[in-house]
Structures are given as structure tokens and as C-alpha cells.
Amino acid sequence: MTRKPQQQRAKATVDAIVQAGFLCLAKHGIEGTTTRHIADEAGIGVGSLYEYFANKQEVMDAMYQMVVADVVSMIQPLTPRLVKMEIHEAVRTLLYEFRELLMRDDARYLKYASQAVNVAQRDNLEPINKILNDLVVQYVMHHPEVMRLRNLPVMSYIIINGGIFSVIRHLGESAPMLTFDQLAGGLADMAKHVMDGEMRKVDNEQ
Amino acid sequence: MTRKPQQQRAKATVDAIVQAGFLCLAKHGIEGTTTRHIADEAGIGVGSLYEYFANKQEVMDAMYQMVVADVVSMIQPLTPRLVKMEIHEAVRTLLYEFRELLMRDDARYLKYASQAVNVAQRDNLEPINKILNDLVVQYVMHHPEVMRLRNLPVMSYIIINGGIFSVIRHLGESAPMLTFDQLAGGLADMAKHVMDGEMRKVDNEQ
Amino acid sequence: MTRKPQQQRAKATVDAIVQAGFLCLAKHGIEGTTTRHIADEAGIGVGSLYEYFANKQEVMDAMYQMVVADVVSMIQPLTPRLVKMEIHEAVRTLLYEFRELLMRDDARYLKYASQAVNVAQRDNLEPINKILNDLVVQYVMHHPEVMRLRNLPVMSYIIINGGIFSVIRHLGESAPMLTFDQLAGGLADMAKHVMDGEMRKVDNEQ
Amino acid sequence: MTRKPQQQRAKATVDAIVQAGFLCLAKHGIEGTTTRHIADEAGIGVGSLYEYFANKQEVMDAMYQMVVADVVSMIQPLTPRLVKMEIHEAVRTLLYEFRELLMRDDARYLKYASQAVNVAQRDNLEPINKILNDLVVQYVMHHPEVMRLRNLPVMSYIIINGGIFSVIRHLGESAPMLTFDQLAGGLADMAKHVMDGEMRKVDNEQ
């Protein structure tokens, strides 16, 4: 029977397990990670793991929640600053922060993301989508001229998804042909060009 | 010891196994796919599978080879036509063909791509990278004005990777908020904007 | 990952597995012995076997170690008495003790020895060789006249190896033409004759 | 259905299979030898193997028969010469011939003997026992004084079995401490000593 951790010690244990989960994933890959690995890495017995998580999947889920939460809490405090920036700088800033998050703690999250199966399937990327949408919305509110673009949702979708994947792929490359700065700059340029181009298109239509 | 299929019957068996591999992957997911599943689906005994493939991974590899080969042989004959098109139309055309390939046979390849772990890691996406590079190179040769862009490699990288992932993600969504046409159009627009924008930038620099 | 048995219960399990190993070898022969046989015979689940032994071979190795240890701890306490005996009696005594060990627990060790492949190859019969050499050395020290024999190493080799194999072979015969007493007496006589004969030879050479 | 080889070609095939059996045993060991290995080595298809042998065991049996036959046909023509020799020389000669047989064809028979499980059990070593008994009987007939020994059967048993095993063990040692010549000489000396000693005993008893 899973218990809600009520004491201080219990909370620490739960956390240790999730941390251990990331470490194991990085070490042994997703298929090579066993509950025993995780328990050992967390410095507890297997039995104890099952005191706090009903099964292995729940540990994975907790890891996922943590990734999502951390992405959200990276973007949230950043938003006020981002929305005031010009698009080019905003994109670059966000990407650099994103990279920092992915590389933190021995690239824990990058490795997680690279391993994570079914990326395409998960419909519960929602919180991240939501915060990104918020960001877009607020950005638009600070830059009223953008509001005229009809294509905004499509373009956001592409830039966001394409950007995320390009960065993950790039960071995982053993012999990258581009520097990260080139990539970030390129994505930022692209966003700028798209905005300018779309704007111009709207102007011409009228 | 793996045997090379010498008789007609044997060739058919090998093929049936790879086909069954795709089916099983779609049905049970990558972790849920067992050698017995594959053998059953192929209508053969487990032993027969091992007559032609040294282990499970080799079946997976054969599937991968087939995907790569099919992508290549989709793009190759298309190239002459694409290079003559204007960028916007070229991108849209390519994306529609790509979708057709992904959705073929009950979305066999789409499901494969969605499942494929470590997509980011695989450095042996090479044949596909190569054919896409060829396409870019030939496109440039037919559109000399593009040659002036310094940013070409970066932009190709982003559009290609971002585009592939956006499409896969979109096709896998159960409740997409965009139509495929919107997505393809968006990517095409984006490519156009980037080209125009970069061009303008180069012009201004001079 | 193999675990070291820490609790009392675990130690008993490890022992039960090794015991079961001998039983299975006797019942099904070396090729017919499966890990499941052993686990069943030990009254445990297969998984438990693998908690303490990395693989089947390790169980076999543990059995081997036990045989070696038991042979050694049969001879060791016997040595002081043997070295004081006359050669004929010493050989007979040792052989009878050896038989007792081989026949113990339903001839567990005899059956093991009969099955043991590559007996000839194993260079790690060492502990047994060592204790036997010790025995010879100590025997010589108590019987200084023997020291004159040049041939000692050769003769020991022959008597020891030939004796061991003759006894194993004899005990395994379904319809032996000799009694064990005849065999043991014969080996003892032989040792005596060899000693006397070699001694005489040395005398004549001088 | 197994067929008796009636044609010339068929006989050659049967022989090739048995030869291949020895080769495989030497290469892969007894547990690593598969019917496919044997068929491949013999240069035929698996199916063909089963045309001549009902199952794998029959191939092994044929190998065994061949070993036995070869041992017998080594000793048989040698017997007339051996019986005329003095005991010491007879033993040495026989052992050297035995070694030659064991080492022939890349130590094929030695490896077979080292691998052969259950050596001790097989009661059908008979043909070899018989020819050796014949040898002893004929030897006695040529050396009438030996007939007085009561212990003859026991001593033969020990010398023969002990001798065979000592030689096999010695030839298989990677770092032997004795030369073969020392071993053979030692066994010959031993036989001589035993005969002399027993003779003397009989003399004293009278």
C-alpha cells in the first residue's frame, strides 16, 4: 500500500528515489534500469521503494512530473523579462536557459529526453504547452503589432516543437557540425524572419 | 549461425519477419514486442526467426534499414522535380510525400518513428542526411541566388530537423489543433520567410 | 547481481542449492541437470538460485569447491596417523577413507567424480594435489630411508593418479570382478613392491 | 529411416561424418558440438546426416566404436612382439604406442578421451578389456614363471587402469612436471617391481 510521505524523512526518501531514477537512466538506459538499481542508487532497500511508489511506472511518472515542473519553473520567472525583449533576443535567451536546464546535473534531463520513448504520443506534455502558450500570449500582449498575424498558432507550433527537438538532437550529437550558438542564433533569426515576413504579407494583403 | 536465404521460400520468410516486426511494434510498442510475437505475426516458428536473424536487435536493425531505404527512395526520384520548384512549393510537396510515406500501411513507419528510442543519438541516420543534403545542394545549384546566404547550413539543419519532428509529432497527435495542411503550409511559409529575410539581410550588409 | 547471504535464512538456501546440485547430478547426469531441477530439488524458486549464484556454472563450481574441501579435510586430520604407518597399511587406510568419502550420502561424490568432465584438464585440482604432496613429504620425513629414492615424484604421480582413478572406476562398476578389499590390498602391495624394488635398485647401483 | 550405406559414396559420407565428429569435439567441446557443426564440418547438409544416423547419439556411438576399434587394432598386431619382451620393455613399448594413438590427428582421441563423460560408467569398454586380457594371457603363456602369481588379475587391473588414466591425464596437462618418458619408464619400473615383489612373496610363502 502506497503511503503519502508525511514526515520529513519520508520526503527525503521519495526525492532520493526520483534522483536515483535519473542517475540510473543516464547510466543504464531505459531498458537497463531496474528497480533494484534505483533502490541501490538511492541507498535504500527495494522494499522501501515500494513503500512510496506502487510500481516502477510510478517512479518514471514522478520523474516525468519533475521534468515538467522544472521546465515550467524555469520559464515562469523568466516570462516577465522575455516578453519585454525583442523576438530575436527572447528566443535566444529562452534557448540558452533551456540548454542550461537540459545539461544540469550531468545532462540528466537531456539523457532523459533522449531516452524518453513515445515523445510524440504523450498528450500530457500539457503543462509545458500551457506555459509556452502563456508565454506567447503575454508576448503578444506586449507587442501588439504581432496580433495582426493570422498564422500565429501555426508558427508557434513549428518554432516551439522544431526548436525543442533541434536543440535536444544537437546537444546529443557526438560530433556536431554546428555550435550551439549557431543553432540558437539560427532559431532566433528564423523566428524574426517569420515575424517580419508574415507581417509584410499581412501588409500586402490589405 | 545465421543463414543467408538461398531459396525462394526463405526470402519470403525473411520479408514476412520484417513486416511482422512493424506490425508488432505498432500493436505492442517497442518494449512489449517479443520475438514470439513477431514469429507468430509472421506465421512462423520462433526458431525460423533465428535462422535468419542472429537476435532480436537484428530484426530491429532490418526494420530500420527498410525505413531508411524507403525514405531515400521516396526522395531520390522526387529530387529533379523539387529542385525546379519555388521554395514554398518544394517544401510543401516534400512534406506531403513524407506524410504519405509515414501513413502508408496503417501508419507503420509513423508508429515506428514515434517509438524509436534514442532517435537523437543515432548517428547512422546518415543515408537520410546525405540524401537531404544532396537535395539542398542541388536545389542551390538550380537557384543560384540562394548561394549568397551564409547561414544555409544552419537553416537547413533547423528546417529539416524541426520539420521532421513537427510532422511526426503532429501526425501522432490524437486531437491535433492544426490540420496537416496548415502545418505543411506553415513550414513552407517559414522556409520562404527565412530565405527572403536572410536575402534581405545580406543585401543590407553590402 | 549476486548477493552475499547475510541472513541466516539465506545461508541455508545457499547450502540447499549446492546439496540439490549433487542430487540432480546423480539423478539426471550433468547434461540433464537444469537450473529448474536444482531449484525444485532445493525447494526454492528459480529466481532464488540466481540471487546467490550468477549462473549455473557457479553452482557447479561451488560443488567442486565443496568436493575439494571435503577431500582435503578428510586427509588433513588423517596425515599424522598415516605418516607413522608402514607404507602398506598407510595406503590401505587412505583408500578406505577415500572410499568412505566417495560413498557418503548415496555416493554423491562418486557420482560427481564419474560425471565430472575434463577431470584430466582441470589444473585447479591443486588443493588436493597440495595436500597429497604434503602427505608424501611428511611421510618421507618419518621414513628417512625412503629419501634415497630418486624416482619418488614419478612413483607418487603414478600411484596417486592411478590409484584415484582405479578406485573411482571400480566403485562405479555395476558388476565388479574384484572386491574393494582386493583392489585396496593390491594398490597397497604395489606401493610396497615399488618401494622395495626401488630401494634394492639403489642398493645395487652403489 | 536410417539406411545402411551400401554404395561406395555412402561409406565415404558416413566416415566423413564420424571424422567431423572428432574435429568438432576437439574444437567446441562436447557440449558445444551440434549436429549442424558436424554436418558443416563433414561438408554435407544436416538432413544427410540423419540419412545415416538415427540421431546425434548414434554419431557419438560411432565415434566411440572407432576409438575402440583403433585401440584394438593397435594392440592386436603388436601382441606377438610384446609377449616376447621382458615386462619392462613390453610396458614401455605399449605405452609409447598408446601415446602415438592418442596424439594422432591433432590429438583427436586424447581430446575425445578427456571429454568423454562417464568414462568410469561405460561397461562396454569390453572390447578393449578383452584385447588387454588376451595380451596378459598370452604374455603369461610366454612367461610361465608368472603363472605362479595369485594376484595377477588385481595387478593387471591396477596397472592397466592406472596406467591408462595416468597417461591421459599427463598428456592433457598444460605444464607437466614429468616428461612422458619418465612416466612411461615409471610405469614400466612399477610393473617390474610388482612382478618381482610378488614373485618373491610367493617364494617366501612356500
Added chain:
DNA sequence: CATGAATGAGTATTCATTCAT
């Protein structure tokens, strides 16, 4: 006669999960 393709019962081994202490 010859073959090699097909087979599937059988084997070693793993690992998430349970539970007695």
C-alpha cells in the same frame, strides 16, 4: 539420395513485485 528450411519444446536467465521479519 540430398538438402536446407522450418520447427517448438526446452534452457538459462531476469526482474518487478510481495511479504515475513
Added chain:
DNA sequence: AATGAATGAATACTCATTCAT
């Protein structure tokens, strides 16, 4: 609360044997 011992269903893979061609 914590643990580690026990478990057994599940999995990848092997190989003697059969049989259609």
C-alpha cells in the same frame, strides 16, 4: 517503517529432429 529474501512469469535464444522439394 524498513528491508532483503523469495518468487515465478516472462523472455531471448538453441538445437535435435522432421519433411517437402
